[in-house]
Amino acid sequence: MALFGSRHLEGNYIHIMYIPLIVSVIGENFAPVAQDSDYEKILKTYLYGAMVYALWVNITYFSSYNDWLKQNMYTFLQKNSAAQIWATGILIALFLLEYRTKWQKVLGYACAGYLLLLxxxxxxxxxxxxLAVALACYILLKSKHKVCWSFFTLIIVLFLWNxxxxxxxxxxxxxxxxxxxxxxxxxxxxxxDGWDRALAAFAKSPFWGCGRYYVDCSYISVLAEIGILGFVLVxxxxxxxxxxxxxxxxxxxxxxFLMCLTMFYFIESVLEGYPPFGPGVSSFMFWFLSVTFVDNKTEKIPQDVGEISNE
Incomplete structure (x- = not known):
């Protein structure tokens, strides 16, 4: 595609997709030699990192709750990338971490609640x-007590709303x-409006796209940037x-976990331009754990962890 214009070399997807590729290669080579303790260390380290990042954002950008209630614009501009990290941390705390004591479980769920708060x-x-759609899918598709969880969730939502x-x-x-x-x-x-403009740009060059382009929908963004052929590949x-x-x-x-995280990224990809490929290392754990848990047919996390999974 670079033969048809220099803007293709500057394209977003050329620059963001190599990270998931490298992460997948790392995962392919890591899974066959990894032990249970290796996964536990990785998951805990990731959650700790997500918590430190959340605390830094909280202190740096939102030190006063009253001031936050008065603002009418986005203060933290990297919020979409951060949200991928925090959402992954939430799902790790709910589904994957092994809690050996009740206090560990309370701490893990508290971390998930704080990341959701951020x-x-x-x-x-x-x-x-x-996240709401992902957890709803879990209740409807994976839960053994769909009615109870649905009723409980509805009660919580009504209480918070009122x-x-x-x-x-x-x-x-x-x-x-x-x-x-x-x-x-x-x-x-x-x-x-952004989707309309992007589709108009796509219509001008439907096969190869118009080169570097961004709009808040990854599917439309890919079409506009690298056309039908690039869309099929990506x-x-x-x-x-x-x-x-x-x-x-x-x-x-x-x-x-992977069902919820995949559903999370499906919704994100409809309303944002880069997920599920990034930007940067935002989607690291999605690709890494997808490869190690699915492609290598490896289950490294004990089944008897997490209250949600335990039902």
């Missing part, structure tokens, strides 16, 4: 939506007050990975 404070609306303190937080986190009465395009930060990587993750049939904790 997603809200940072106003990562897409990530919050994606409580004045938590409702004010939700309104600010999701910008419901700012966009009250707005149409879908405005509420989505102009995504619909999205076949993602679709193959997603299908493999969903088809993993061991029934163990890693299956539930």
């Amino acid at each position: 997603c809200g404070i940072s106003q990562c609306r897409t990530a919050v939506l994606a 409580n004045s303190v938590t409702r004010r937080f939700i309104d600010q986190a999701l910008l419901l007050t700012k966009y009250a009465g707005a149409d879908i395009n405005t509420f989505s930060s102009g995504r619909l 999205e076949s990587v993602w679709i193959t990975r997603a299908v493999s993750n969903f088809k993993a049939g061991s029934g163990l904790n890693s299956d539930a």
Whole structure:
């Protein structure tokens, strides 16, 4: 495609897809020689890192809750990349970590709650939506007590929505007050207009694309940047990975984790431009654990961990 224009060499996907490729190669070589303790160290280190990052963001950008309630614009501009890290940490804490004592379980779930709180404070609306869809899919597809979990979740949501303190937080986190009465395009930060412009750019060069382009939808962004041929190449990587993750049939904790994380990235990829390929190392654990848990048919995490999985 670079033969047809220099902007293709500067394209976003040329520069972001090599990291998942390298991570996958590392995972392929790591899984056959790894021990249970190796995975436990990696998962705990990742969660610790996500927590340190969240605390740094909290202190640096959101030191005052009252000031946060008054702001009407995004303060932390790297929120979408951070949300991928935090969402992965949440799912690791819920599904994969081995809790040997009740206090460890409380600490792990508290970490998951804090990371979710930071997603809200940072106003990562897409990530919050994606996590909600992922956990709903878990309840409907994996849970043995679908009715009980659905009822419990509904009660919690209604309580949070009708409580004045938590409702004010939700309104600010999701910008419901700012966009009250707005149409879908405005509420989505102009995504619909951006999609229209990107599709118009795609129509001008449908086979090869127009070169470097970004819009908040990875599928449309790929079409506009590298056309139909590039779309087939790029999205076949993602679709193959997603299908493999969903088809993993061991029934163990890693299956539930990867199903939720894959669903998270599916929603993210509809509403953001780079997921599930990055940017940077944001999606590191998705590709690494997909390869080690699915492609190598390896289950390194004990089955009797996590209250959610234990049901």
